Amino acid sequence: LMQLSIPLNFIGFIYREIRQALTDIEQMFDLLGVKPEVTDGEGAHDLVVKEGTISFDNVHFAYDPERPILKGISFEVPAGKTVAIVGPSGAGKSTISRLLFRFYDIQSGSIRIDGKDIRDVTQESLRASIGMVPQDTVLFNDTILYNVRYGRMSATEEEVTRAAELAQIKDFILRLPDGFRTMVGERGLKLSGGEKQRVAIARTILKAPPILMLDEATSALDTQTEQEIQAALDLVSRDRTTLVIAHRLSTVIGADEIIVLKEGEIAERGRHADLLAAGGLYAQMWDRQREATEAEETLRRAREED
Ligand code: ATP
Secondary structure (H helix, E strand, O other): OHHHHHHHHHHHHHHHHHHHHHHHHHHHHHHHOOOOOOOOOOOOEOOOOOOOOEEEEEEEEOOEOOEOOEEEEEEEEOOOOEEEEEOOOOOOHHHHHHHHOOOOOOOEEEEEEOOEEHHHEOHHHHHHHEEEEOOOOOOOOOEHHHHHHOOOOOOOHHHHHHHHHHOOOHHHHHOOOOHHHOEEOOOOEOOOHHHHHHHHHHHHHHHOOOEEEEEOOOOOOOHHHHHHHHHHHHHHHOOOEEEEEOOOHHHOOOOOEEEEEEOOEEEEEEOHHHHHHHOOHHHHHHHHHHHHHHHHHHHHHHHHHO
């Protein structure tokens, strides 16, 4: 019986590993709302990121041939720098992040990392090089410890705690009934959008990828939470090539370059102060967002006084 139970256990182990891997991939695609359509090219080799420079060169892309989404986009994120993409809803911001992960192939132009076309490398190595802090993080029905450690399964408990601290979520976790052993996810404690985002940041700190992709939450966060998340993000993105898909303009003030996308084209580009001074689309978006934030704050204060 012993002779049989060892292979059976092993099969069980392999089965669980495969199932988990499939769940992860499915969840990732679910999350991004895409189906896998892209396959590794023949002779694709692993991407080795040395500097971490990203470049988009005259990228044209359409999900459906009738409707072009990106119409000749060129920009570079130099190694260690931060570039933010802003623009009205539907402009094509999230599409840029999907293309960097090569969830779709572009129709013309090129996307390169350290000069290497992403179509010439394995998807696995490409995706392993990019840390993603998505809009909405999927939590596993497991402990919060597991959920943070997911960034790097070999991390020690000490490293997990340190990552949680850097992501500004440790104190919150320690106040939970079972601390790091608290069950979260659909069947456990539900976390707010801002808390989930900080779990994602902690995961990314553990993963320590050379390139970082942030897709900011569209949902309004209160000022305090926003500041905490911003502090955590500043920490992870420091000295790391970072592409931010920004919805809240307050997070792009410090970016090395801001690209203003409009209907699939770059309408304006530059640093925050220059774009404000130019008085164009960015300046308008900034004014509108400031008014909205002020209105929200006034409302909140009125509610607090009641
Ligand atoms: P938002 O700020 O609202 O998130 P966005 O600038 O990120 O918008 P994208 O998500 O990149 O915009 O979408 C750009 C355009 O592409 C939209 O018109 C959208 O309808 C379309 N689109 C997005 N995903 C798909 C898809 N999987 N298939 C077909 N069209 C899509």
